[in-house]
Amino acid sequence: MNHQKDNIDHDRRAFFGVAAGVTAAVVAPGVILHSVSAAPRAEAVTDAVRWGLLIDTTKCADGCRACLDACDRENGLDLQVRPEGQSEAKWESQKAVWIRKVQLQDNQTGRVTNLPLMCQHCEHPPCVDVCPTGASFKRADGIVMVDRHTCIGCRYCMMACPYKARSFIHEVVHDQLTRVPRGKGCVESCNLCVSRRDNGAASTACADACEAEGHGAIVFGDLKDSESPISQALKSMPSRQIREDLALNTGVRYSGV
Amino acid sequence: MAKAVVRAGLVAVSLAWALGAQVVLAADLGSFVKEGSKAAGLSACVEPTDDMRRNHMEMIKHQRDATVHEGIRGTRHSLAGCIECHVSPGPDGQPVAANAPHQFCNACHSFAAVDVNCFGCHAAVPNGGPVSEAALAAHRAAGVAVTQAGMPAGTKAEGR
Numbered sequence: 556m557n558h559q560k561d562n563i564d565h566d567r568r569a570f571f572g573v574a575a576g577v578t579a580a581v582v583a584p585g586v587i588l589h590s591v592s593a594a595p596r597a598e599a600v601t602d603a604v605r606w607g608l609l610i611d612t613t614k615c616a617d618g619c620r621a622c623l624d625a626c627d628r629e630n631g632l633d634l635q636v637r638p639e640g641q642s643e644a645k646w647e648s649q650k651a652v653w654i655r656k657v658q659l660q661d662n663q664t665g666r667v668t669n670l671p672l673m674c675q676h677c678e679h680p681p682c683v684d685v686c687p688t689g690a691s692f693k694r695a696d697g698i699v700m701v702d703r704h705t706c707i708g709c710r711y712c713m714m715a716c717p718y719k720a721r722s723f724i725h726e727v728v729h730d731q732l733t734r735v736p737r738g739k740g741c742v743e744s745c746n747l748c749v750s751r752r753d754n755g756a757a758s759t760a761c762a763d764a765c766e767a768e769g770h771g772a773i774v775f776g777d778l779k780d781s782e783s784p785i786s787q788a789l790k791s792m793p794s795r796q797i798r799e800d801l802a803l804n805t806g807v808r809y810s811g812v
Numbered sequence: 813m814a815k816a817v818v819r820a821g822l823v824a825v826s827l828a829w830a831l832g833a834q835v836v837l838a839a840d841l842g843s844f845v846k847e848g849s850k851a852a853g854l855s856a857c858v859e860p861t862d863d864m865r866r867n868h869m870e871m872i873k874h875q876r877d878a879t880v881h882e883g884i885r886g887t888r889h890s891l892a893g894c895i896e897c898h899v900s901p902g903p904d905g906q907p908v909a910a911n912a913p914h915q916f917c918n919a920c921h922s923f924a925a926v927d928v929n930c931f932g933c934h935a936a937v938p939n940g941g942p943v944s945e946a947a948l949a950a951h952r953a954a955g956v957a958v959t960q961a962g963m964p965a966g967t968k969a970e971g972r
Contacts, residue, residue, distance in 0.1 A: 595886030599878075694883065702880045703933055731935045733892050738933030753883045 596753040605697035606747050607676065607778040607806035608762070609785050609794060614772035615669045617658075622671050622773060625764030626654045629748060631737065634730035651722035651737075653745045654761060659812065668812055671761065671773070673745035674699055674720040675797065676806030682712035682721065691742075697778070697806050700746040708740040717798050720744045747775075778806065846900030846916050854897075858888040868894075872930075891930060896938045909936035 627633040630653060637646040659668040680699045682691045690706035693699050701712075701721075713721045721744040728738045734750040737743055748759040758766075762773040776785030794810040796803070845851045857864045859871070875889040898916040902908040911917045911931045921928050 596883050597886070599882035599884060692881065694881065696883070700880075704876055704880070728933070731933065731939070733895070733935045733939045736933040736935070741933070749883070750885075753879075753885045 594755060596755070600694055600696045600753075602695045602697075603779065605778045605806060606752065607697065607776065607785060607808065608747075608759070609774040609776075609788050609808045609810065610670060611772045611774075611788075611792075611810050612668050612670045613811040614770045615671065616768075616770055616772075617667070617669050619669075619768065619770065620656065621764040621768040621770070622761035623654050623656060625760040626673075626745070629751075629760035630735045631730065631732040634732075635728075638726045649723075649725055651724060651743060653720075653722070653743070655719070670809060670812065672718060672720070672797070673761075673807065674716075675718050675803070676745075676747065678804035678806070680803065681715040681717065681801075685711045685715040687711065694749075696752070698747050698749055698752070699744075700749060701742055701744070703736065703738065703741040703743070706741040708742065710742060712742055716744075717801060717803075844916065844919060846898065849900040849916070850897045851916075852900075857897075858893070891934055892938075895934075895936065899937055907937045911936050 624633075632651055632653065635650050637643070637650075641649075654671045654673040657670050657672045659670070660666070661668075676693075676697055676699045678693075678697070680691070680693055683693055683699065686692075687709060688705045688707055690702045690704075691699070691712045692702060708723065710723055713719075713723060721742050723742050724737060724739050726739055731737055748756070751759065758775045759773075762775040765771060765773040774785045774788055776783040778786060778789075780786060781790075789808060792810050794808040795812055796805040796808060797812075799805075851857070859867075871889040872891050872894070875887060875891070878884040878887070879890065895910050899907045899910050900915065908915055909931070911921075911928055913922070917928050917930075
């Protein structure tokens with residue numbers, strides 16, 4: 556018995572050593588990636604991901620404002636106040652709006668489609684092409700946004716955008732959120748909740764709100780990951796880009812239109 | 813002789829006046845770090861004090877590009893970090909904007925006549941984002957009411 560104990564099987568030991576090493580090598584990246592994603596980002600974003608949205612217009616309810624309200628709360632847009640002396644009509648046309656609810660009607664059949672329209676996060680964004688200062692830019696992970704430090708407020712990008720996605724801030728802003736700096740003289744638009752992205756949150760405010768409302772019309776995810784829910788959904792159902800004739804390869808896709 | 817005494821007297825008076833003026837200027841400047849802020853309880857800023865006084869703008873400027881373009885957050889030179897640490901409670905216990913008169917940013921910047929334009933866009937009080945436990949503890953110790961949502965009570969974006 557003792558003799559057997561002393562007689563160590565070295566091959567067996569080596570096998571276990573290699574097996575443990577291989578297991579660690581396979582599992583560790585997953586564990587490390589997971590823990591990094593929950594903390595504020597410390598490494599520069601890369602083009603290994605491309606963030607996007609898929610909006611199922613058949614699930615988008617008429618009159619529902621859940622995503623718009625959630626966007627306003629997330630980004631401090633609900634803190635905007637009408638400047639004294641400005642008419643209600645002018646304020647409605649000038650205040651910052653990152654998502655617009657659009658209703659389409661087919662005049663021949665009478666079919667009505669509702670959809671939220673925000674920055675489409677194009678692969679080839681016209682707003683970036685026309686920006687004279689480089690303030691309008693596309694981040695490596697596909698988010699199109701404005702660097703307000705270099706924005707001079709010329710509004711060329713607003714002219715160039717086919718989706719009317721951008722807003723200009725006309726008046727001094729007093730109430731900002733720490734996570735969303737915004738101020739007078741700059742252009743702004745949907746940035747796919749960029750502070751959420753950098754802090755490792757799973758989704759956007761609009762997608763979460765739509766889910767909470769029970770519609771589940773908005774799916775957020777990584778377009779480059781073939782296993783992500785958004786890629787799976789894009790694979791299984793027909794979807795379109797709005798103004799796909801412009802060949803901008805938008806990051807926001809719509810189905811049912 | 814009398815002339816020499818008068819001259820010496822004048823020199824002494826002007827010296828005293830000049831010194832007095834220095835003291836008054838220093839008093840106008842106020843203390844740099846405000847009482848009740850998290851910073852008041854720490855021995856040093858994220859870099860040595862001399863370095864901070866001279867180069868804080870360069871650090872913030874470098875950081876802003878890394879944050880906006882590369883998405884790097886939560887590093888030691890973030891403006892949100894400056895605000896969180898240096899904002900101090902007012903008489904009503906609410907945090908006072910860091911750029912308000914006699915507050916941390918404004919104390920030096922008004923003396924040096926250098927405009928701070930960070931706060932045209934950035935929040936001057938910790939607001940709407942995750943506030944660290946350390947900051948919350950410092951605020952509580954300083955008597956600042958903190959809501960359950962982790963926000964100083966009474967900020968306009970309360971409960972968010």
